[in-house]
Amino acid sequence: MHAAHGSLSLRQYGPSPGSHAHDHFQVLLGLEGTLELEVQGRGQRVTAGSGCVIAPGERHDFEADGKAHCLVLDTAEAGWAQAVGAPVQPATALALARYLQLALARQDSLAQHYGPLLLLDCWRAPQTRPARSQRRIDWNSLTTWCQQQLHTPLTVADLAQQVFLSPTQFAVRCQHETGMRPMQWLRDLRLQRARQLRAQGLAMADIAGRCGYQSASALTAALRQHTRH
Template sequence: MDVPQGSLSLRHYGASHGSHAHEHFQVLLGLDGVLDLEVQGRGRRIAAGQGCVIAPGDHHDFESREGSRCIVLDTPHAAWARCAYDPARTAQALALGHYLAHALQQRGSLAQHYGPALLLEAWQPLPQAVPPARHQRPIHWEQLATWTQQRLHEPLSVAQLAAQVFLSPTQFAARCRRETGLSVMHWLRRQRLALALQLRGRGMGVAATALHCGYRSPSALTAALRRQSGESIQ
């Protein structure tokens, strides 16, 4: 198993020893007490469960008036460059820190080997929660087509069609495009033409069929039927 390499230690902090810097990342996790920290001239206070990631080359100084214990990781692992000061999982990190503090004192413990990877995991940003998929009421297209064909002699709008399936016009237009591959107006023309073909097949005259299906004129119906015939031949 590949794990981030580094050196773990349990350190006790008290009076300041002066500013210094390292060529590697230094990660601190507070266990108890309060540690006052200054990194590149900026102050920070580390209490239990809080932490700090000090980048290579950053000058820093520590001081704790009442005494502080911290788990310290010295590591060259580049992944720490993407980690914020405090661990993302504070409670888990503190529990892990106390465990490591105990394990580091035990002979044969694997804390030194696996501890750096576990600390990095506790520090990594939490994954973004995926919003639950919204349940969408199904559109019964055949039922909607029947309702539509019964009213083609009337002007029909996208809003009227959308209201039949309890959607906004925008939502209905998007669902129509996604589920039928057609725009709403194209779908409506399909219903108009389908009804016209049925009525003509039953022997209804062109003028009556045009009126019943909402065509502007008998010639508009004739043109639509001619286009349909041409598309069928191709």
């Protein structure tokens, strides 16, 4: 064991011995059950995968039903000062705690030497935020809706409302998922529909009105420009 880093132990908590304090850091990492703590008048709960760092001199008390098992580190290592009040990542912490639980049972284990350092490293690991799930855009349904509205002056906000996104969110998603900005995507729909109607023999003036263009000449110019691109 490297005494400078502290001493690791496995403890099962039961009745409280009363409020007390230590002249060193005490690090608790839950393995099983629930340990209710009161540190300097603040309530905390340690469950499997969660932890608590009690600073030197902080008075604390606990309550447990006898089934609360924790990995405990008593240490004077100054680096733990930055971990007081900081959360730990549950999955990583629990995996490490369970490994150390098994390792401490072996006489030839290096757990007492490296365990405290690994625990401190675990507390220092950056907290990752769960990825936010994105609302799926049903492009087929949006296309069908737009085709029924092509005669109107649609806006980005109109499109975004149909898929329950903000205009900004929709613009970003549209660019990412279709490779086009919203108005480019809408213009393609208008011109695709215009070509279909022209193939059916409709007059350009009639097609322009149905596809949201103010005149036949404006539609003709848009078709020419779109063909060149």
